Every structure is written in C-alpha cells, then in structure tokens.
Amino acid sequence: MPDFKMLLNPSANHVYRQAAPALAAAELEITAPFASQVDLASIGGAPALSFSADDPDELVLAAQSLMLACFEEKAGWLRPLALPELNVMDDDLVTIPKYPGKTNEAFTRLLLHLTLSQISRPGPLEVLDPLAGRGTTLLAAWQIGHHSYGVDADSKAFDAFAGYLKTYLRTKRIKHSAQVSPVRRDGRSIGRRLDAEARLDEATRDHPANPGGPRLKMTVFTGDTRDSAALFGRKRFDAIVTDAPYGIVHGAEAHRRQGHQPGGRDRSPAALLAEAIPVWRSQLKSGGALGISWNTYTLDRSELLRMLAAAGLHGLDAGPWRSFEHRVDSSIVRDLVVAVAD
Ligand SMILES: C[S@@+](CC[C@H](N)C(=O)[O-])C[C@H]1O[C@@H](n2cnc3c(N)ncnc32)[C@H](O)[C@@H]1O
Numbered sequence: 218m219p220d221f222k223m224l225l226n227p228s229a230n231h232v233y234r235q236a237a238p239a240l241a242a243a244e245l246e247i248t249a250p251f252a253s254q255v256d257l258a259s260i261g262g263a264p265a266l267s268f269s270a271d272d273p274d275e276l277v278l279a280a281q282s283l284m285l286a287c288f289e290e291k292a293g294w295l296r297p298l299a300l301p302e303l304n305v306m307d308d309d310l311v312t313i314p315k316y317p318g319k320t321n322e323a324f325t326r327l328l329l330h331l332t333l334s335q336i337s338r339p340g341p342l343e344v345l346d347p348l349a350g351r352g353t354t355l356l357a358a359w360q361i362g363h364h365s366y367g368v369d370a371d372s373k374a375f376d377a378f379a380g381y382l383k384t385y386l387r388t389k390r391i392k393h394s395a396q397v398s399p400v401r402r403d404g405r406s407i408g409r410r411l412d413a414e415a416r417l418d419e420a421t422r423d424h425p426a427n428p429g430g431p432r433l434k435m436t437v438f439t440g441d442t443r444d445s446a447a448l449f450g451r452k453r454f455d456a457i458v459t460d461a462p463y464g465i466v467h468g469a470e471a472h473r474r475q476g477h478q479p480g481g482r483d484r485s486p487a488a489l490l491a492e493a494i495p496v497w498r499s500q501l502k503s504g505g506a507l508g509i510s511w512n513t514y515t516l517d518r519s520e521l522l523r524m525l526a527a528a529g530l531h532g533l534d535a536g537p538w539r540s541f542e543h544r545v546d547s548s549i550v551r552d553l554v555v556a557v558a559d
Pocket residue numbers: 318319320321347348349350351352353354368369370371374440441442443460461462463489
C-alpha cells in the first residue's frame with residue numbers, strides 16, 4: 218500500500234503547535250477512512266504525519282485543517298501531491314483580524330472541518346456560530362464556501378466585526394452588499410443585525426467546494442445566545458460550530474466580582490451551555506451536527522456529553538474523538554465534542 222507524508226502548517230501559535238500533530242492525526246483518522254497506520258512523523262525535522270492509503274481522496278486530504286502539503290513517499294523520496302484548492306476566498310479573510318479572545322484560526326478550521334465531516338448533504342451548507350465573538354467561525358465558513366450566521370451578546374464585538382467585513386470586501390473589490398439595521402420587537406429596539414452577501418468572482422463558479430456558484434450569505438445578530446431561535450425564527454442550520462466562553466475572569470471583571478482573582482476561573486459557562494444547548498438543538502436541520510469547544514476547567518467532558526444527550530444530541534466519543542484535549546495556557550485546557558442529532 219502506498220505511503221504518504223503530510224507536512225503540518227507551522228502558522229499555529231507556539232502553544233498550539235505543541236499540540237498540533239496529535240490533533241492533526243485524530244482529524245485525519247476521523248475524516249479520512251481510507252488512511253491507515255496514521256502516525257506522528259517529521260520531514261527534515263518539521264512536524265508531519267505519516268499514513269498509508271490505496272486510493273486517497275484528494276478532496277478529503279485538501280480539507281485537512283492543519284496541513285501545509287502532502288507527499289507520496291517512494292524509496293525515501295517525497296513526491297508532492299497537487300491537491301485541489303478548496304478555498305473560495307483568500308486566507309487573509311480569517312487571519313487579518315487580531316484581538317484578545319480570538320479563537321485560534323487553525324483550531325477553528327479544525328472544529329469546523331470535524332463538524333462538517335459528519336454531514337452528508339452537499340454544500341454550500343448553512344453554519345451557525347451562536348457565540349460568534351468577532352466572527353472567526355463565520356469567516357472560516359465563508360472561506361470554504363458556506364453561508365454563515367451568528368449571534369453574540371457583545372455589541373462592541375459585533376461593531377468591530379461588521380466594520381472589518383465591510384472594509385475587507387471593499388478593499389478586495391469583491392462585489393457585495395452589507396448593512397447593519399436595528400431589530401425591533403413590539404415597537405422597541407432589541408438589538409441590531411448585519412446582513413451581508415458576497416458575490417464572488419466567476420472563476421470560482423465551478424469550484425468543488427461550491428459548485429452552485431458562490432453567493433455567500435451572512436446574518437449576525439447582537440443578543441443573548443439563548444434567544445437565538447427567537448432571533449432567527451423558522452430558519453434551520455446544517456451545522457452549529459462554536460467556541461464557548463472560557464470562564465476566565467479578566468482584570469476589571471475580577472475586581473467587580475468579589476473573591477475572584479484576575480485570571481481566575483468561573484464555572485458559569487456550564488450554566489450557560491445547559492440553557493443554550495436545547496435552543497441550539499431546535500435550530501439544527503435533521504442530519505445536522507453541532508461542534509463545540511470549551512475549557513475543561515469549567516465543565517467536565519462527561520457533563521457536557523450528558524447535556525447534549527438530554528437535548529437529543531449524540532456526542533461522538535470513541536477512539537480519536539477523545540484525542541483533541543490540549544493545553545492553551547495555565548487557565549485553559551481546551552477540548553471539543555461533535556454531536557449529531559439522535
Ligand atoms: C470564546 S468567545 C468566541 C470567540 C470567537 N470564536 C472569535 O474568534 O471571535 C465566546 C463568546 O461568547 C460570547 N457570549 C458569552 N455569553 C453569551 C451569551 N449569553 N449570549 C451571547 N453571546 C455570549 C462572548 O461575548 C464571546 O464573544
């Protein structure tokens with residue numbers, strides 16, 4: 218059986234890079250059933266994976282979130298594979314924004330890929346991040362040709378995101394519309410919404426990631442995630458992909474809440490997720506999947522799996538699905554779960 222090597226992308230930050238090879242191996246085992254003997258390796262000292270495969274699916278290899286390049290190995294020589302380009306928008310869409318609290322973009326792509334791998338419907342898919350922050354998931358979904366939707370309680374994050382998206386689309390000369398408007402209920406304003414559409418270049422029309430012609434839609438609301446179903450009404454999503462609050466009490470917040478030290482931990486994300494998961498479940502289409510990452514210091518994996526099960530979601534928890542836990546810093550050990558509708 219032919220042997221392959223996958224060179225991993227060195228762009229992940231230092232802490233994340235330590236964990237990246239093990240995460241990439243688990244991602245490959247889950248999403249590439251044709252790959253056997255997946256193992257950690259190196260190419261000239263750079264982190265890589267090795268695997269064997271008879272007939273590798275190039276679209277699946279190209280979708281590996283932590284891959285830089287892939288090679289077939291023969292008699293000690295590496296022959297590069299010409300993999301298809303899956304991105305319908307440039308990488309800088311996701312990498313330009315830099316701010317405290319941003320979810321690592323390589324990790325976001327990993328969570329997105331694992332979640333979408335559990336959906337059999339062809340794209341473009343509709344992806345909701347109900348804790349969207351400044352939009353890393355929304356942008357990563359657009360980059361690979363899916364529509365994206367979001368909610369976040371932080372109106373400053375919403376403003377920063379809307380401003381960034383408009384500037385980016387204008388600067389890149391991408392045909393688009395994007396407007397922010399008030400949301401009213403019973404005659405009073407309850408928040409704002411961003412509605413955007415990017416009409417991408419003709420050249421991407423026959424793209425494998427987006428064969429229907431890329432007109433990417435996006436809607437983002439300010440508001441509480443527990444009101445997400447009320448905000449989106451009857452709309453249903455193929456995937457929900459989200460990075461939950463880490464429960465870290467930052468400086469000013471710590472002073473307001475007696476007894477908390479800056480950098481200390483707060484278990485409240487568990488309470489939020491217990492209330493939000495049934496709401497999110499109601500927004501999933503049948504055959505849909507939910508992928509969530511969280512700080513294990515605030516919530517045990519088993520407790521999260523129980524919350525998901527109570528809402529009618531089956532958390533995938535066997536073999537490589539249990540290999541994603543990794544340290545982010547002294548107060549965050551992050552893990553992820555993907556769950557499918559029962
Ligand atoms: C870990 S951050 C997500 C960061 C995001 N992935 C990014 O890269 O910008 C979690 C987000 O949850 C939001 N959040 C916390 N509680 C919320 C609630 N009850 N409703 C809506 N958003 C909430 C916070 O404002 C924060 O933006």
